[in-house]
Amino acid sequence: MKKVTVVGAGLVGSLWSLYLAKRGYSVDVYERRPDPRKTGRAEGRSINLALSNRGWAALEKVGIAEEVKQSAIPMYRRVMHAVDGSLSFQPYGKENQAIYSVSRGGLNRLLLEAAEQQPEVRVHFAHRCVGADVETGQASFESETGTSQSDGEALFATDGAFSQVRSLMQRRDRFNYEQEYIDHGYKELHIPPAADGTHQIEREALHIWPRGQHMLIALPNPDGSFTCTLFFPMEGEESFASLRTVSEARAFFLAQFRDAIDWMPDFEAQWESNPVSSLVIIRCSPWNVGGKTLLFGDASHAIVPFYGQGMNSGFEDCRWLDESLEAFGDDLDQALPHFAEKRKPHADAIAELAMRNFVEMRDLTAQPEFLLQKKIEARFSALHPGKWIPLYSQVTFSHIPYADALAAGIRHDKIMSKIMARPDIQVNWDGEDVMEQMLELLD
Ligand SMILES: Cc1cc2nc3c(=O)[nH]c(=O)nc-3n(C[C@H](O)[C@H](O)[C@H](O)COP(=O)(O)OP(=O)(O)OC[C@H]3O[C@@H](n4cnc5c(N)ncnc54)[C@H](O)[C@@H]3O)c2cc1C
DSSP states (O other), X not given: OOEXXXXXXXXXXXXXXXXXXXXXXXXXXXXXXOOHHHHOOOOSSOSEEEEOHHHHHHHHHTTOHHHHHTTOEEEOEEEEEOTTSOEEEEESSSTTOOEEXXXXXXXXXXXXXXXHTSTTEEEETTOEEEEEETTTTXXXXXXXXXEEEOOOSOEEEOOXXXXXXXXXXXXXXXXXXXXXXXXXXXXXXXXXXXXXSSOSSOSSEEEXXXXXXXXXXXXXXXXXXXXXXXXXXXXXXXXXXXXXXXXHHHHHHHHHOHHHHHTOTXXXXXXXXXXXXXXXXXXXXXXXXXXXXXXXXXXXXXXXXXXXXXXXXXXXXXXXXXXXXXXXXXXXXXXXXXXXXHHHHHHHHHHHHHHHHHHHHHTGGGOHHHHHXXXXXXXXXXXXXXXXXXXXXXXXXXXXXXXXXXXXXXXXXXXXXXXXXXXTHHHHTTOHHHHHHXXXXXX
8 A cells, every 4th residue: 555645635635635545545634724624614715616527527536526516506607797787697508507606615624524534544634734855755744743754655735826845846956937916806705695594696696797807706605695706906096905995895886786785784894804815826847756746736736716617627637647547557656747747738728718717707798799709609509519619618518628628719719700700790690601601610
């Protein structure tokens, strides 16, 4: 039995520990936070997350998808809220295709429990990784009781966007590292349930208030509430910095998100107590040091949240890494470099796709032209399903590698811009000749 170490029992680290146990590894997991089941705190960024097909497939492979699904809420469509309160709708995929709202804290606890139930997994909470010899895969940890050392054959670093293990790898020759804060940050707000405990707005949907340079979104929780996230520039004329008082924030919300603020009776208290957090993109390479140390999940590829793919891509990492171990008969010296090299281009692609989707969500979803384009795409793809899978579906509802999806999306954009330039497109959008032209452009 191989003995290995996992640093970070967040979403990816706890799932990976379960994968390792199922492969027969003996696993020591070190997490800097105390056991969330004892503190009762759901720590970490964002209260809830969108889980989609890539994430589900990774959960299914270790047999826990069904359990997760019991508390997940399907979101079948986007509901767009205009400034005047009018609504428009856009289905995410074909009938019954949905992304799922799940609680970050709840999912993390469930994964941890599933990992801990395996006799081969030992989770050491309140143990902070403070050092590592990435050449040998040994790490050192500090806890209340002092310093300890891991003795596994390899180190799997899933310690998130500000990874300690990565910072040690950065000292190595020829390690590439890029960290980019985007101009926008975010603040979470809460829409409580109605008096009878039901959701105040459509439950099985992701709500968006697209406003060009900024947006508000809301995802449902099982208790009847919604968690809203305001994505807003950190600085500038209209920004977190420019809203200096809570009454300025209220005035801004009244002008921009009139319906939403009506559903938040304690807006002022929330605005004052909820922090503003920043959004970072991390790229690095190589992700591994031989077969001894490997970075994955946010530790090697943190992305912005606009495609809802950060966790999903980290879960897909677990599935791909498991396949590499399988392909190389658990020879870590071969499996780890193979995974790192094969996976990296796809992590870069989802980072780019996520930024592109920000523009789509905050700006394009408010534009009638864009909604028309989506209708044309949906019609064409229903007529020729093998020829055109909309980019959103490729990313969210398929397992097509991200870089292939990005390449197809760029091609689709070129074709759609020619179609949208047709003078008759507003009236003839579903006409046979439009569909014919799309076929020709594709060939
Ligand atoms: C606002 C927002 C919304 C998001 N929405 C979505 C979404 O809808 N869908 C989606 O798929 N993704 C979403 N994401 C992305 C998602 O949160 C991350 O991709 C995911 O949490 C990555 O998991 P991870 O396990 O790699 O890292 P993390 O979740 O950050 O876990 C890292 C763990 O390592 C521990 N750790 C850190 N340092 C040390 C140390 N030195 N020693 C020991 N332990 C350590 C931490 O305590 C933590 O438990 C969102 C992100 C944000 C910011």
